[in-house]
Amino acid sequence: MAKFSDIKGFVFDLDGVITDTSVFHSQAWHQVADKVGAPWSKELEDGLKGISRMDSLEMILKAGNVSDKYTDDEKVDLATEKNTNYLKLVDQMTPDNILPGIKEFLDDLKSNGYLISLASASKNAPKVLSKLQLADYFPEIVDPKSLSKGKPDPEIYLKGAELINLNPEQCIGVEDAAAGVESINAANETSIGIGDPQVLSAADVKFNDTSEMTLANIKNQMD
Numbered sequence: 001m002a003k004f005s006d007i008k009g010f011v012f013d014l015d016g017v018i019t020d021t022s023v024f025h026s027q028a029w030h031q032v033a034d035k036v037g038a039p040w041s042k043e044l045e046d047g048l049k050g051i052s053r054m055d056s057l058e059m060i061l062k063a064g065n066v067s068d069k070y071t072d073d074e075k076v077d078l079a080t081e082k083n084t085n086y087l088k089l090v091d092q093m094t095p096d097n098i099l100p101g102i103k104e105f106l107d108d109l110k111s112n113g114y115l116i117s118l119a120s121a122s123k124n125a126p127k128v129l130s131k132l133q134l135a136d137y138f139p140e141i142v143d144p145k146s147l148s149k150g151k152p153d154p155e156i157y158l159k160g161a162e163l164i165n166l167n168p169e170q171c172i173g174v175e176d177a178a179a180g181v182e183s184i185n186a187a188n189e190t191s192i193g194i195g196d197p198q199v200l201s202a203a204d205v206k207f208n209d210t211s212e213m214t215l216a217n218i219k220n221q222m223d
Contacts, residue, residue, distance in 0.1 A: 001204045002190050004222040008170040010109055011160035011184075012138075014120035016176030017194060017210065019097050019132055021090065021122075022049060028085035029056060032078055038064025053079045090124060093131035101211040106137045108215055118142065119160035119173070121150060140164055152179040154187035161189065172218070178202070192218065 015021050026045050033040045038060045048056045057079050061067040070078065095103070109116055117140040118125060125144075129135045140163035142156055149155045161171045173184030174192045181203045184191035193203025194210055205221040207213050 001222060002169050004219045006170060007114070007172055007190065009115035009117070009161065009164045009166045009172075011117050011119045011157055011164075011171050011173045011189065013173075013175045013177070013180050014118060014122055014125050014128065017099070017174050018102050018134065019093070019099055019128060021093075021124075021128060024086055024089040027089060028082045029060060031085050032057070032082050033060050033064070035081075036061060036064055036066050036070075036078070038066065053082065057082070087124070087127075090128060090131065093128065095133050098132050098134065099210040101213060103134070105210075105213055105215075106134065110137065112215065115164035115166060116140070117160045117163045119156045120144070121147075121156065151177070152182035152186065154183050157184050157187035157189055161187070172205075174213070175200075175203070190222065 168188040193200030
């Protein structure tokens with residue numbers, strides 16, 4: 001792990017770190033489940049997290065034993081409908097959807113001269129940031145279309161450092177998922193994990209939630 005004084009930039013994940021759009025994904029999938037007559041449960045909802053769109057749809061159809069009732073084309077239509085529903089929910093986002101302490105932390109980073117980039121696999125990230133009125137903090141956003149590999153591969157975090165012209169060793173990556181922490185570590189950046197410390201045991205610095213993440217608290221854990 002680097003020394004705190006060596007750090008010049010921060011590379012952020014979006015979901016679960018800056019805001020929580022997983023609730024909107026769940027709402028949009030719930031609408032699809034209701035439409036196809038599949039029972040909605042906490043287990044199903046949790047099982048869909050981090051799963052691709054078509055795989056998520058299959059899980060819902062299987063839960064309702066209706067997988068063979070739909071043609072491939074109809075399945076694509078259902079998945080597209082889910083995305084449309086999701087984007088309508090994203091459209092209603094406001095700065096109230098920023099997770100606790102994050103706006104203050106970003107202000108602190110800016111006033112202390114740290115560089116900032118975003119490393120999210122979400123194609124909707126620019127739209128989400130604009131709804132949260134945080135776009136000005138993130139002049140540099142990794143384009144998911146430019147990536148050949150997903151997390152836990154380090155590619156996205158290496159790109160995040162490159163965009164702000166820093167070596168990975170000069171960056172801290174911020175994540176809420178184990179695969180993301182693995183990606184940061186593999187990129188040779190210092191990792192912050194936000195959430196269950198047992199799930200994120202590989203993170204260099206750990207916080208239970210975003211409100212605990214301050215420069216002073218990060219320094220305490222690093223030095």
